[in-house]
Amino acid sequence: MRPVAAASDPTRHFFQPIIICLTVASVALTLFVIWISLHDLSLMRAGREKFVGLDNYIRFLGDPRAMAALWRTVLFTVLATVIEIALGLAVVLFLDRDFAMKRLVRTLLLVPIIMTPVVVGLTWRFLFDPATGMANYLLSLVGIAQVDWLGSPRIALFSVLVADIWQWTPFVILLVMAALESAPTDPLNAARVDGAREWQVTWYVLLPMLRRALAIVALIRAIDSIKAFDLFYIMTRGGPALSTETLNYYGYIVAFTNFDISYALAIAIILTVFTNVALLTMYSVLFPKTGDR
Amino acid sequence: MTRRALFYVGLALLLLAVLFPLYWVVVTSFKTTRDAFAIPPVWLFSPTLENYRTVFANRGFLNAFANSFIVSILSSALAVAVGSVAAYGLAQQPAELRRAREKFILSLRIAPALLFVIPMYYLATRIGALNKHWLLIAAYAFVNVPFAISLLLTFFDDIPKELRDAARVDGAREFSIFWHVYLPAARGGIIATLILCVLFTWNEFFVALVLTGRDTQTLPVSITSFLTFQGIQWGALTAAATLIMLPMIVLGVLVQGQVVRGMTLGSVKG
Numbered sequence: 001m002r003p004v005a006a007a008s009d010p011t012r013h014f015f016q017p018i019i020i021c022l023t024v025a026s027v028a029l030t031l032f033v034i035w036i037s038l039h040d041l042s043l044m045r046a047g048r049e050k051f052v053g054l055d056n057y058i059r060f061l062g063d064p065r066a067m068a069a070l071w072r073t074v075l076f077t078v079l080a081t082v083i084e085i086a087l088g089l090a091v092v093l094f095l096d097r098d099f100a101m102k103r104l105v106r107t108l109l110l111v112p113i114i115m116t117p118v119v120v121g122l123t124w125r126f127l128f129d130p131a132t133g134m135a136n137y138l139l140s141l142v143g144i145a146q147v148d149w150l151g152s153p154r155i156a157l158f159s160v161l162v163a164d165i166w167q168w169t170p171f172v173i174l175l176v177m178a179a180l181e182s183a184p185t186d187p188l189n190a191a192r193v194d195g196a197r198e199w200q201v202t203w204y205v206l207l208p209m210l211r212r213a214l215a216i217v218a219l220i221r222a223i224d225s226i227k228a229f230d231l232f233y234i235m236t237r238g239g240p241a242l243s244t245e246t247l248n249y250y251g252y253i254v255a256f257t258n259f260d261i262s263y264a265l266a267i268a269i270i271l272t273v274f275t276n277v278a279l280l281t282m283y284s285v286l287f288p289k290t291g292d293r
Numbered sequence: 294m295t296r297r298a299l300f301y302v303g304l305a306l307l308l309l310a311v312l313f314p315l316y317w318v319v320v321t322s323f324k325t326t327r328d329a330f331a332i333p334p335v336w337l338f339s340p341t342l343e344n345y346r347t348v349f350a351n352r353g354f355l356n357a358f359a360n361s362f363i364v365s366i367l368s369s370a371l372a373v374a375v376g377s378v379a380a381y382g383l384a385q386q387p388a389e390l391r392r393a394r395e396k397f398i399l400s401l402r403i404a405p406a407l408l409f410v411i412p413m414y415y416l417a418t419r420i421g422a423l424n425k426h427w428l429l430i431a432a433y434a435f436v437n438v439p440f441a442i443s444l445l446l447t448f449f450d451d452i453p454k455e456l457r458d459a460a461r462v463d464g465a466r467e468f469s470i471f472w473h474v475y476l477p478a479a480r481g482g483i484i485a486t487l488i489l490c491v492l493f494t495w496n497e498f499f500v501a502l503v504l505t506g507r508d509t510q511t512l513p514v515s516i517t518s519f520l521t522f523q524g525i526q527w528g529a530l531t532a533a534a535t536l537i538m539l540p541m542i543v544l545g546v547l548v549q550g551q552v553v554r555g556m557t558l559g560s561v562k563g
Contacts, residue, residue, distance in 0.1 A: 010467045014382025018375060019394055022439070026401060032412055043418065094303060107549055108308060111315060114545035114552065116496040118513040119534040123314045126321070126527060132330045134317060170311060174553045227405045230498045234517070251407045256503060261415055268407040275403060 037266040043259035056266035065242065066267065069250040070274070076157065076246060077225040077278075080164050085218050087165065088172025089210075092180060093202065095173075106177070109170040117167070121234030124163035125150065128235075150236055153243035160231050160244055167231075168224070172217050179213030180206075215286035222282060226275050247271050319539075322531035329528055344532035354533060356508070357515030361495055363426060364511060368433035369490035375434070376441025377483060381471045383442070384449040385457075395446070398439045409435075410503050417504065424506030432500055437490045444489065444555050448482025449475060485551035492541050492552075512537045 037056055041049040060066050095105070112120070127134045128149035136146045149159040187209070191201045229248055232238060238245035238253065245253070248271060255264030321329050323340035348354055383391055413432060414423075422428045452475060460470045476483065498513040505514055516537060519530040545552050 009385075011382045011385035014467070014471070015379040015386075015394065016382070018379040018438070018442075019397070022398070022401065025435070029409055029412060033408060036412070036415075043415075091307060094300075094307075097300070099300070099304075105304070105308065107546055109311060110545060110549055110552060111542060112311060114492060114496075114542055115315065116513055116534075116538045116541065118496075118498050118516060119318070119538045120314075122516070122530060122534055123318050126318065126531070127314060132332055134334065137332055137334060166310075166314065178553060223403060229406075230513075233498070233502070234520075248405055248407060251405075252499075252503075255407070255411050255414075261411060264407070265411055268405060268411060272404050272408055275405065279403070 033265050033269065036262055037269055039262050041262045043261060049262075052262075056263050057270070059263065060266060060270060065245070066247070066250060068242070069245050069247045072157065072244070073226060073246040073248070073274075076161060076164075076228065077222055079161055080168070080225040080228075081218055081222045083161075083165055084169045084172050084221055085214060088169050088176055088217070089214065091169070091173050092176045093206075095177070096180060106174065109173055112167045112170050113174075115167065117230035118234055120163060120167050121231045124159070124166070124231075125235050128159055151240055153241045156236050156240060156244045160235050163231050163235065164225065164228065168221060172221065175217050176210060176213055179210055183209045211286075218286065219279065219282055222278060223275060226271070226278065247274070318531045319535050321527065322535045324528065326528050329531075344528040345536075347526075347529040348532045348536065351529075353510070353518065354512075354515055357510045357512045358536075360426070360429075360505075360509055361511040364429050364433060364509075365491045365494035368430045368437060368494055369487050371430070371434040372437030372441045372490050373445075373483060373487045375438050376486070377445050377476065377479075378471070379438075380442050380445035380449050381475055384446055395443065398442055401439045406436075406499050410500055414503050423504065424508050426509055429501065429504055429509055429511070432504055433494045433497070436497075436500070437494065440493070440555075441486050441490060444486045445479070445482065447554070448479045448486070451482070452478045482551070485548045485555065488544055488548050489551065489555040492545060495537075495541055 038051060038053055039049045040052045040055070095102070115123075130136060130146060130148050130151060133149070135149060139145070139147065147155065150156050183206075187205050188201055191205045196204070227248055228246065229252065232244055232246060232249050233252075236244040238249050247267065251264050251267040251271060254260050254267060258264075322344050323342070324335070324338055325341050325343065328335045328338045383394055386394070410432075413428075417423045417428055456474050456478065457470055460474050465473070495511075496513065497511075501511045501514045505511060516530070516533050519526050519533060
């Protein structure tokens with residue numbers, strides 16, 4: 001609060017109070033969350049909380065349901081991110097030419113992204129209905145036996161994955177398309193003049209130029225997939241036989257079905273740490289050079 | 294020539310894959326129960342508004358519509374108001390200080406919602422705020438403020454610095470520069486930010502699922518009630534789904550350029 005600094009730069013007063021509020025809120029929240037996670041606090045047994053130290057974290061390590069959920073989260077995140085990036089990139093390369101309705105196509109690609117996720121879940125549940133759904137009808141047209149999309153523990157996770165891919169691949173397409181359009185065309189033409197084949201131009205010139213955009217989209221998709229909730233709640237509620245229960249979903253069940261607040265917060269903290277570790281790992285893999293942002 | 298034809302076939306398949314699920318839901322909402330479940334599917338049918346009548350007769354759903362409307366408008370307006378003040382201040386800072394603050398703001402969006410929703414729920418049960426609109430508005434404003442700041446910063450950056458310098462030479466104080474120069478100049482960006490916040494809040498499910506009570510349910514939560522009563526009423530459900538998402542799709546398409554930009558910053562969401 002030195003008056004000189006304040007007088008010379010009054011714009012600080014515009015953001016500092018808000019940054020301070022956000023900082024205080026997040027620090028207080030973090031401390032509160034850690035404090036509760038070190039206790040045994042349940043809404044079912046109000047007023048009987050006691051300090052238990054790291055018990056909730058130790059319990060997590062020995063909880064087979066939590067471990068399975070963690071593994072499922074990893075599987076879902078890796079598959080969703082890899083498939084969405086690969087499929088999105090393929091579509092972008094496919095659309096990389098001038099055609100009449102390009103603007104219209106781009107607008108239509110927005111539709112899945114801005115659709116309410118709950119409605120997306122319902123839509124796919126409707127399509128995946130075993131008896132009357134469109135998915136099995138299409139399969140029957142080509143003579144493939146019916147599939148119990150959401151009722152079979154071996155398949156359900158992949159059915160949810162399909163819905164996630166449907167909603168978010170367009171997001172990858174739009175962002176990578178934007179990056180491609182702002183990229184310089186000179187290196188591509190230079191390579192062509194040098195006699196490179198089209199696939200060589202794509203692989204050695206175009207992809208390296210899109211690397212940064214692809215990496216950022218991959219990071220965003222990975223974070224969102226780790227936290228995915230709506231589709232799971234609407235399509236499977238973690239079932240059948242817990243086969244689609246991710247860590248985020250398990251945390252929700254522990255908190256709001258079992259009312260075991262402390263253990264749920266321990267799970268939430270582990271999920272946050274896990275997200276950040278995954279993020280930093282991905283970041284250092286995708287941006288190996290230091291100081292690249 | 295064949296290459297060209299193949300391209301358009303591929304394009305058609307892509308659009309079919311993207312749009313068919315949406316089309317199927319909207320079309321089913323105009324079908325009778327018999328047509329909706331016919332196998333093979335009925336492509337041509339006489340449309341009926343029966344499902345919409347069912348939805349509009351549902352008191353809870355209308356109530357949820359009002360809740361969604363109030364909560365998304367108020368929390369977004371609050372977030373944009375706070376966000377634009379902060380973004381104006383941040384936009385004037387030297388790059389180094391600014392980058393550090395921006396990083397902090399973005400980091401707020403990485404934590405899973407579970408982390409702050411459980412303590413909020415816990416505190417809300419203690420002070421009896423679970424069935425109050427302000428709780429939801431506050432929660433969404435808290436989620437939307439960092440997003441609004443980071444998006445508005447990009448819009449404020451597009452405003453030429455000369456405008457501010459000229460106003461300062463004329464002796465204007467910072468707040469009147471913000472009010473009379475920046476806000477009008479960034480009007481389009483501010484409206485886009487507001488729309489994106491509304492879009493996000495309108496679609497959000499997890500926070501609403503936990504923090505709403507019977508009187509404050511928003512649309513995404515309310516629609517799940519169609520899932521439990523005597524099996525699934527697909528007819529009414531598809532009508533309700535259409536009513537929920539169509540306004541947002543129209544809104545989103547109207548600000549399409551900003552949507553992608555905002556999603557990049559915003560999809561690291563709470």
